[in-house]
Amino acid sequence: MSNMSQNDMQAQWSQFVEQWNESVSRSFEQNMEAQSAFMDAWADAFEGSVPDEDQLNQGMKGYTRAYEVWMDAAERMMTRAGDVAEGEDVDATEFRDIWLQSANKAFKEVMSTSAFAAGTGQFVETMMEARKQADAASEEALQEWGFATRSDVMEVGERLVELERRQQRVEDKLDQLLEEN
Incomplete structure (x- = not known):
């Protein structure tokens, strides 16, 4: 080398x-x-x-x-x-x-x-x-801007469920009355 x-x-x-x-x-x-x-x-x-x-x-x-x-x-x-x-x-x-x-x-x-x-x-x-x-x-800001909040939607949902229950009870009573007559 x-x-x-x-x-x-x-x-x-x-x-x-x-x-x-x-x-x-x-x-x-x-x-x-x-x-x-x-x-x-x-x-x-x-x-x-x-x-x-x-x-x-x-x-x-x-x-x-x-x-x-x-x-x-x-x-x-x-x-x-x-x-x-x-x-x-x-x-x-x-x-x-x-x-x-x-x-x-x-x-x-x-x-x-x-x-x-x-x-x-x-x-x-x-x-x-x-x-x-x-x-x-977020909820506070949405309320201030006039938008529906999660709480508002949940409340509406709960009210709808309660209305459906009441309606079902009324229908059941009407059916019972019609059967009796």
Whole structure:
């Protein structure tokens, strides 16, 4: 081999390693951002409520198991990166799949805890209260504009049902009177 081609090979190898390091670095950064976003969303679900000790312990255990899943994924990524550095042909989708599978497993670890269930329950309760307030505001606005509201329609429906019952009773009495005559 000539000196030039050996230098070219070293340059290509350096460029490959540099690109690989940037790719792995981006993957780790995206992983940390995903974990951070997940924890922010989880913390928001608990905002305004304090879980009991058992829920808190379970929540921390779930998060710890999720963290272990992420660290296992990082280790698998580094192993496969080492395989690439040794010349093995590794499909790039394998790296994506490692992160996607790990993300699913990590989320399951956290979502299966009673703490997450309690936080989700608190979130749903908050959303239901917000919906009630929005419904009340909508109803008030519709009334002010002279439109029929849901309550108005429900009331009309109830009155119609009652009128149908009364009509049926009157018809039954008329039939009874006609039979007697």
